[in-house]
Amino acid sequence: MNALEVSxxxxxxxxxxxxxxVAFTVPEGSITGIIGPNGAGKSTLIKSILRLLPTISGDVQVLGKPYAKQKKVIGYVxxxxxxxxxxxxxxxxxxxMGRYRHIGMFKRAGKKEIAWARTCLQKVGMLEYADRQISQLSGGQxxxxxxxxALAQNAKVYFMDEPFSGVDAATEKAIIKLMKEWKEEGKTVVVVHHDLQTVEDYFDHVLLLNKQPIQFGETQTVFTLENLxxxxxxKIAFLQKAPTLEKESL
Incomplete structure (x- = not known):
């Protein structure tokens, strides 16, 4: 089954x-990057998929069903x-807050939910900050x-909008580790991303976008200098791992 079908x-x-x-299909159990210049509509795409922005036309299927019927299996960062x-x-x-869809917006979290939330904080190295006001945390924290x-949501399909932007190296490693764990569990991750040098390491599939889809497919096939x-x-400066191309820094 495909995790996401956008038509x-x-x-x-x-x-x-x-x-x-915009049309593309994301297979289940994969990590997909949405890549493109500023103003290309990358964040708009995710928000429109999640019905946070109105659309003129189009259809979105999540795990074979309309988005409206799949809200409980979707996570968003x-x-x-x-x-x-x-x-x-x-x-x-x-x-x-990630458990509200499961326990109800106006119900208090019980011991089981609180214990799960603390486990999620521990998994990302933030348990000792559980009682800290969020305004007192660093950007990475x-x-x-x-x-x-997002972990607390226990979703099947995750959407992440520029999760690596402005974070420290340790947080970036924590994010990619979590993404790969989700993939190993058969879950799907769709990420808006801007760092071209890490695309080949992070993503199985890539959607190249500039207000309309340029290319979509497996990273090793689609992520080429010509398509970029x-x-x-x-022309752009692009770090390409293939030995046939000269390496340049962005």
Whole structure:
């Protein structure tokens, strides 16, 4: 079964199309990167898939069913810049928010839920900060708390919007370790990503996007200099591992 099927997805702001006829299929148990220049619509794509933004046309299927019927099996890690980090709550409460779809929005978390949330914090190295206000955490620590919240959701399909942006090396390692664990468990991860040098190490599949899909497929096939130049609209410096190409830094 495919984890995600997007067909003919079109989104516009103020009657101006920002995504046009996006279509791709993500196999279950894989890690997919969404790659493209600034303004290409990468975050817009994820938000429209999750129905956080309205669409003009298109269809989204998650594990063979419409998105509306699969909300409980979907996890989402937004960009850090979109979170109100001054909101008066601690790390444990943020993680417990990941259980609301299971326990109900207005029900109090029981001992079992709290124990699970603490386990998720421990898994990302943040248990000692469980009672710390989120505004008092560093950027990397805040991102780890949101990873723990995603873990608490116990989803089957995860969407992550620029999870590596502005984090320290240790947090980046923690994120990719978690992504690979999810994959080993048969779960699926879709990630908006900007660092071209890590694409081949992190992703099984890649969607190259610039307001419309340029290419989608297995990373080793699609992630080429030619396709990247089409995506970014011109020549770019690109670190290519293949020995036939000269290595350049971005």
């Amino acid at each position: 003919n997805l079109t989104v516009s702001y103020d009657k101006k199309p920002v995504l046009e006829k 937004p960009q850090r810049s979109e979170v109100d980090w001054d909101f008066p709550t601690n790390a444990l409460d943020v993680v417990l 805040q991102q780890r708390v949101f990873l723990a919240r 130049e089409k995506t970014y609209g011109g």
